[in-house]
Amino acid sequence: MATMAPAAAFTPQAESYAGESGLWAWLTTVDHKRIGTLYLFTSLFFFIVGGLEAGLIRLQLAGPNKHVLSAEAYNQMFTMHGTTMIFLAIMPLSAAFFNYLIPLQIGARDVAFPRLNAFSYWVYLFGALFMNFSWVIGAAPNGGWFGYAPLTTMAFSPGLNIDFWVLGLQILGVSSLAAAFNFITTIVNMRAPGMNLMRMGMFTWNAFVVQFLLVLAFPVITIALVFLQFDRFFGTNFYTIAAGADPLLWQHLFWVFGHPEVYILILPAFGLVSEIIPAFSRKPIFGYPVMVYATMLIAFLGFGVWAHHMFAVGMGPIGDTVFGVTTLLIAIPTGVKIFNWIFTMWGGSIRFTTAMKFAIGLVGLFTIGGISGVMHASPPADLQQTDTYFIVAHFHYVLFGGSMMGIFGGIYFYYPKMTGRLLNEKLGSWHFWLTFIGMNLTFFPMHFSGLLGMPRRIYTYEPGQGWEAFNKLSTYGTGVLILGTLFFVYNFFASFKRGAIAGNDPWGAGTLEWSISSPPPEYNFARIPRVTSRYPMWDMKTPALTAEVPHTQRGDSRLDVDVAGQHAADGHPNPVGNEPKQLEESGMHIELATGESAKDLGIPMPNPTIKPLICAFGMIMMFSGLLFIHENKLPLAIAVMMGGALIMTTSLYAWLLTPLEDAH
Amino acid sequence: MAHAAAAPSSHDTTHGHPPTSTGLDNKKIAIWAFIGSECMLFASLISTYLIYKGRSVVGPYPHEACLPPICSTPLKAILNIPVTSASTFVLLMSSLAMVLALAAVETKDQPKHTTGERILGNSKLWLWMTALLGITFLGFQAFEFTSFIHEGLTIRTNLFGSSFFTLTGFHGAHVTAGVLWLLTLLAIDYRRGLGPKDALNVDLAALYWHFVDVVWIAIFTLVYLIK
Numbered sequence: 001m002a003t004m005a006p007a008a009a010f011t012p013q014a015e016s017y018a019g020e021s022g023l024w025a026w027l028t029t030v031d032h033k034r035i036g037t038l039y040l041f042t043s044l045f046f047f048i049v050g051g052l053e054a055g056l057i058r059l060q061l062a063g064p065n066k067h068v069l070s071a072e073a074y075n076q077m078f079t080m081h082g083t084t085m086i087f088l089a090i091m092p093l094s095a096a097f098f099n100y101l102i103p104l105q106i107g108a109r110d111v112a113f114p115r116l117n118a119f120s121y122w123v124y125l126f127g128a129l130f131m132n133f134s135w136v137i138g139a140a141p142n143g144g145w146f147g148y149a150p151l152t153t154m155a156f157s158p159g160l161n162i163d164f165w166v167l168g169l170q171i172l173g174v175s176s177l178a179a180a181f182n183f184i185t186t187i188v189n190m191r192a193p194g195m196n197l198m199r200m201g202m203f204t205w206n207a208f209v210v211q212f213l214l215v216l217a218f219p220v221i222t223i224a225l226v227f228l229q230f231d232r233f234f235g236t237n238f239y240t241i242a243a244g245a246d247p248l249l250w251q252h253l254f255w256v257f258g259h260p261e262v263y264i265l266i267l268p269a270f271g272l273v274s275e276i277i278p279a280f281s282r283k284p285i286f287g288y289p290v291m292v293y294a295t296m297l298i299a300f301l302g303f304g305v306w307a308h309h310m311f312a313v314g315m316g317p318i319g320d321t322v323f324g325v326t327t328l329l330i331a332i333p334t335g336v337k338i339f340n341w342i343f344t345m346w347g348g349s350i351r352f353t354t355a356m357k358f359a360i361g362l363v364g365l366f367t368i369g370g371i372s373g374v375m376h377a378s379p380p381a382d383l384q385q386t387d388t389y390f391i392v393a394h395f396h397y398v399l400f401g402g403s404m405m406g407i408f409g410g411i412y413f414y415y416p417k418m419t420g421r422l423l424n425e426k427l428g429s430w431h432f433w434l435t436f437i438g439m440n441l442t443f444f445p446m447h448f449s450g451l452l453g454m455p456r457r458i459y460t461y462e463p464g465q466g467w468e469a470f471n472k473l474s475t476y477g478t479g480v481l482i483l484g485t486l487f488f489v490y491n492f493f494a495s496f497k498r499g500a501i502a503g504n505d506p507w508g509a510g511t512l513e514w515s516i517s518s519p520p521p522e523y524n525f526a527r528i529p530r531v532t533s534r535y536p537m538w539d540m541k542t543p544a545l546t547a548e549v550p551h552t553q554r555g556d557s558r559l560d561v562d563v564a565g566q567h568a569a570d571g572h573p574n575p576v577g578n579e580p581k582q583l584e585e586s587g588m589h590i591e592l593a594t595g596e597s598a599k600d601l602g603i604p605m606p607n608p609t610i611k612p613l614i615c616a617f618g619m620i621m622m623f624s625g626l627l628f629i630h631e632n633k634l635p636l637a638i639a640v641m642m643g644g645a646l647i648m649t650t651s652l653y654a655w656l657l658t659p660l661e662d663a664h
Numbered sequence: 665m666a667h668a669a670a671a672p673s674s675h676d677t678t679h680g681h682p683p684t685s686t687g688l689d690n691k692k693i694a695i696w697a698f699i700g701s702e703c704m705l706f707a708s709l710i711s712t713y714l715i716y717k718g719r720s721v722v723g724p725y726p727h728e729a730c731l732p733p734i735c736s737t738p739l740k741a742i743l744n745i746p747v748t749s750a751s752t753f754v755l756l757m758s759s760l761a762m763v764l765a766l767a768a769v770e771t772k773d774q775p776k777h778t779t780g781e782r783i784l785g786n787s788k789l790w791l792w793m794t795a796l797l798g799i800t801f802l803g804f805q806a807f808e809f810t811s812f813i814h815e816g817l818t819i820r821t822n823l824f825g826s827s828f829f830t831l832t833g834f835h836g837a838h839v840t841a842g843v844l845w846l847l848t849l850l851a852i853d854y855r856r857g858l859g860p861k862d863a864l865n866v867d868l869a870a871l872y873w874h875f876v877d878v879v880w881i882a883i884f885t886l887v888y889l890i891k
Contacts, residue, residue: 112690177701185693189684215697219705226830227712236819236826238712244719244823253708528682604681653848 020608028608030114031522035121036100037418040411042125043092044492049132050084051485053077055478058442062475064463074459075142076161080135082145083165086265087172088128090399093407094268095124095176098183098207100418104513104520105201107192107529112185114606115655116178122616123175130620131168134161141165144457146258147228149239149250154232160630166229167623173218173225174619180214183207192512194531198292201511201534202278202285205292206271209299210264216303217260224253233629248313255306263302265399266366267295269406270337273359276413277341279509280356281348284535284546286340294333294340301330311379312386320379327377331370338367353507354428358409361436365401369394372447387457390450396443408435408488415492416506420518421499427491434484441477445470504590508542510535517593523603526596529588536588604661611655618648695868699875702838706879709834710886713827720822724815727891742817744808745888751804752884755839758797759877762870765790769866772859787858787866788850794873795846798839805836828887835883838876845869 029035057077060068069077099117103110111117134140139160143152152162187208191200200208227238228250237243239250278285285291307315307323315323341363350356372394376382385391408431416422449470454461461467505514514537516525529536538545598605621644628637684690723730724739731738768787776782783789809829812818819829849869852858858866 112694181694181697181701184697185690188693189686189688189690191685192682195685211697215701216704219701220708223705223708223712226834227826230819230826230830234819236830237823238826238830242721244716244721246715246719249712249715253712256708 025608027613028610030110030118030606030608030612032099032103032111032114032117033418033520033522033524035117036096036098038121039092039096039099039124040418042121042128043089043096046084046088046128047090047093048485048489050081050089051482053081053084055482057081058475058478060459061461061471063472064461064468066460069459071459072142075457076140078457079141079144079165080132083131083141083168085399086145086261087169088131090265090403090407091176092124094207094210094265095120095179097203097268097272097407097410097414098179098210101201101414101513102183102186102204102207103190104417104516104524105204105511106187106190106195107512107525107531108186108190109524109528109603110606111182112190113182115609115612115660116182118609119612119616120175120179120182122613123171123178123619126616126620127168127171127175130171130624131164134164139164141168146254147250148254149228149231150241150245150247152228152250153239155240160627162228163232163627163630166225166232167626170222170225170229171620171623173222176214177218180211180218183211184215187211192525192528192531195512198289199531199534201513202274202288202291203268203271206267206274206295209295210267213260213264213267213299213302217257217264220253221257224250224257227253229626233626248310251310251313252306255309256303258309259306260299260302262398263298265403266406267298269362269403269410270295272406272410272413273341273362274337275509275511276355276359276409277344277363278535279413279507280351280353280359281345282508282545283344283348284510284538286343286346287336288534290336291340294336297333298330298337301326301333305330308377308382311376311382324377324379328374331374331377334370338363338370353412354423354425354432355409355412355507357429357432357436358405358412361432362402362405362409365397365405365436365439369397369399369401372397385450387455388450389446389454389456392456393443393446393450396439396446400439400443405435405439408432411492413507415495416499416502417513417518417520419496419499420502421495421497422502422506423495423499424491427487427494431484431487431491434480434487438477438480438482438484441480442474443477445473445477449474504592505537505541510538510545512536515589516591521593521596521598522605523598523601526591526594526601526603527589532588537590540588540590606660607662609655609658611651611658614651615648615655618644618646618651620644622648689864691864691868695871699871702875702879706831706834706882709827709831710882713831713887716823716827720824722822724812724817724821724824726824726828726887739816742812742815743888744811747804747808748884748888751801751808752880754797754804755801755877755880758794758801759874761790761793761797762873765794766863766866766870769858770860770863772857788853791846791850791853795843795850798843798846798873802836802839802843805832805839831883831887835876835879838879842869842873842876845872 026034026038029038056069057074060066060074060077099111102108131141137160141147141164142161143157143165147162147165150156152165187200187204227236230236231238231240237245239245239247241247274285274291304326305323307319308327311320311323341359345360372390376385376391376394412423412428449467452466452470454465454467454471502518504517506518507514511534512529512531513520515529533539533546535546622641623644625637625640625642625644628634628640686693717726723735724742726743727741729738729740764784765787768785768790771785772787774785776785812825817825817828819825846869849858849866852862
């Protein structure tokens, strides 16, 4: 069985439709693939920024009593490292994949609201620039990524630092919410014929669940931030303890958002891995429905565990027990996923490509992070571990070993789809092994420094507490990680021009996105496919792969499609040895690059527009006007806010009153 | 060759947009997702109000008078339930007007014979009615806020003031957005007339409007009626 499709069978790059180029085309684009690309580049940039911040933190902690950073600079550094990695790197990296892949995986030509999609990106970009502008004026946020009030109220944190953080997060929340409404609608409503929910790609399923988490979790932090904003700007009392405020209000609201946020960060990576492992094991995902239900269960339970971040505040035995138990419960669906990935690989013909190495890396490293998570699900154990480097080790195994490993795997897997060229496997291998070794070298010693009592968020420490060696190792590990990332960055840009031509389906994968050319034309599918199974590409190219898998029904009675002469309803869903020809007649097909534009084919496409960008700009202007209140320039603040509101409203009306596409 | 395998021509979907998976318009799905997130937004606001109920260290209080020595001068209970009942009634009636406005837009093309049918079929009348009732509600709120400030309760006074003004202020901002939405629909109605093909867009405004009403029922019950 051919594992790599011969490149000669595919049309050369030049013939594929490139679309308009130039800055203006990118500023006005409403194409989900271009927006996905913008997300990818921007979030990788901020991943590197966040990584450099981490590098400075590690230099400072390399030995006792170092003074690479002052205490104040250190506070800003760890706050911005966390905030950047979570909100400016991992979430938008996931959004890059949502944008690029969801329409391709469900057989759609774009997302439901292409202009809203552009708006989400521009709000994200401006919000990220806004928050990082604080470095320029020397007042970067310094209250931790969790921004615990009352520490972050005016009384304890005067200065613009926290203002940038509060307003920046509000702005980024708008971006995430707008994107979530868009993707929910896209997945619910824009699936190709036959693409019923239980045939969707695993990535789309995970993405779908994440959108619900975003929709339900983000409003809570929005309100928590509104309270903080009001306290800081208008003198309300939400977090003023002297006025009778509950010192735990912020913590509860924040973690009601913050724990689902953890799943917002990890589930997209789970989705990517659930595509990569089947493709490189040449087996359908083990237990597809169970994977779907496990994802939903994780999301559902994710809303009931928030107070395990707060065991140390003294909630009493009942609160501790309840949240301890729900936290332990969540290990079950997560464990199901781990085992299903292992069972998918079991007995498969595994190819150790770079993407697969990263995917297996996730399975291993996330499990370590998951197990240390189960450890501090138990309140007595947590009291020993909380606020120590043990926790830092835990969540970096989950977020770096989990999310980032999955995302890197996803980049190696989907780069050919996005660019038409493969990333270099040799450089990729270097990247993987350096990242894998560097990651363990950095974070594994933190388990020990944590258990030896080293607290989080301290800018330096005294010698003689047994922490030096572990900290030294962590710092060396960060160096290895940075080296690995250099390999990746070089590979990413060099392969853009010099990578091997990918063709439609370089990996021999099974899902819909591989049935079209790479990069896909602006309209994605010249002909909307008719989907008759979970792995339609395998049904066509290598039917034996899915033949013996139970519950992988092929054919579709509602579409009136027979597969191998047998109606799906006849009770023999998995005939062996059917010829691809029979499926071609069913309407599932492969599209090669033709260079034809949407206009040539008569496919209606949305018009490019600058309005979402202007609208996003107006919104950021409105938010940033608030900053001038604390500079005692009230008239200027009002003028900037009114100006921003005017720009936003005008462009919003212009946008809504202009049809999406020309009449046809 | 454009396509390695051609689909049967009867299923050709090259031209135009394919039908949606659910048969519903995309905007309808999106507004429900939006309303879902708005539920969490107001749930957070209302929970905070309830958590902070009775925790204010100084008056005025919502349901009880604040007497010396806690307050230097006696302050009466601040909530005016009869007035707010009237404004609640106004807002509920605006939902009825909204239903009639949507029905009028949907049946624009049907012939009207009696005066009653012509009144019921007048979309401008019912959109105006909805918007004006919404504005009236906002007027009540402005009156309520100013009288509270006169009685010594501002957003800075105590926890009750902070959580009350923020909660009801957020709701008022939602009503304001709804009024602007209705006025926009009215402007379109005057410019080119709203007809059955616009029913979806009016329906979206209506869903939002009813949602904002339902939230007010929760606020009225939890903040005003329960002591």
